[in-house]
Amino acid sequence: MSIIAAAVSANFTRDLEQNFALVEQLLGEARAQGAQLVVFPEAAIGGYLSSLGNHGDTVRTTNRSLPPAIRLDGPEIQRVQALAGTTVVCIGFCELGDDGETRYNAAVCLDGDRVYGSYRKVHQPLGENMSYAAGDTYRAFDTPVGRVGLQICYDKAFPEAARALALDGAEIVVSLSAWPAARTATAEDLQQDRWTYRFNLFDAARALDNQVFWIASNQSGTFGSLRYVGNAKIVDPGGNVLATTLLGAGLAVAEIDVDATFRAMRGGMFHLRDRRPDVYAAVTERDTPQSSGWKAVAHA
Structure with missing residues (x-):
């Protein structure tokens, strides 16, 4: 099945009306390109x-x-559904837990008729745990555009996160981010910034690791003390970038054919098939590098 997908690079603020207006605008632009x-x-x-x-x-x-x-x-998610109509939309938000107090950095995949799946961010960088509780599950789900898995921002730095989704049958991994430039020694050309480099490298590597389509969105512009790097993109299962916004705001749009691409790219070397879980026991051990004397380096 061939579909057209779009990844968004845009600036979203505390102003919910601005958010919904921008969602509506970008959905219109994406639909005009067949997304x-x-x-x-x-x-x-x-x-x-x-x-x-x-x-x-x-x-x-x-x-x-x-x-x-x-x-x-809640009504905010229902409003996104009304805007989505027949389009499958993945979008990030701050989710309020059932206890009415706990907050999660979350994402949801939906269209106008139903919510297909949601996700609470597992990996938390740089004190984010002071504002959000962590999620504890990676699970893929079926949608009209294929089997999708969600992850958020820093998750992409952990191969296990993408692998868990691929093993659950994800054909498309959606990685939603608010990924900023480095806090120190920022490059004059933000496209050459070391955090921009890492963002792009992780996207290509995780797609290739798992031979999945990888759709990465990101915030752009600035908010508070953060300067975002954009670079929304669509990556194929060979790690090839099919479309990217680079630093700018806008849409990265590409046609993807999951079935045909999987047949071609997984027909020979198929990474999920060729794994050796029997020798990976250390990967799931709870001990961390710190417990054996390793010390973190500041300003990574």
Whole structure:
């Protein structure tokens, strides 16, 4: 089945009306190019944190600058569904847990008729755990455009996250981000910044590792102390970038044919088939490098 997919690079703030207007605008532009799947960034509803680490206000004890907490069955998600119509949409938001207090950095995949799946971010960088609780599950789900798995931002740095989705049958991994430039020694040309490099390298590597289509969205512009690197893209199972926004805001649009591409790329070397789980026991051990004397290096 051949579909057209679009990955969004755009700036989303605390202004929900601005968010919904931008979602509607970009959906219109994507549909004009035939898109059946549109992927918006992490925190597209309500914006991301204004700072990370020791640089600001990301503590549980304050509401200052925190994104609005939204229920999965709340009116904000229903409003996205109304805008989505027949288009499959993946979008990030701050989810309010069932206890009415716990917040999760979350994403949902939906269209106008149903919610296909949702995800709570597992891996948390630079003090994000002071504002969000962590998720604990990777699960793929079926949609009209194929079997999809969701992950958010820092998750892409962990091969196990993408592998778990691929082993659950994900054909398309959707990676939603609010990925900024480096906090120190930022490159004059942001496209050459070391964090931009890592963002792009992870996208290509995870697609190739698992021989899946990889759709990466990202915030662009600035918010609070963060300067985002854009570079929304669509990557094929060979690690080839089919379309990218580079630093700019806009859409990366490409046609993908899951069945035909999988037959061609998995017909010979098929990474999931050729794994050797019997020799990977150390991968799942709980001990971390720190416990054996390794010390983290600041300003990575």
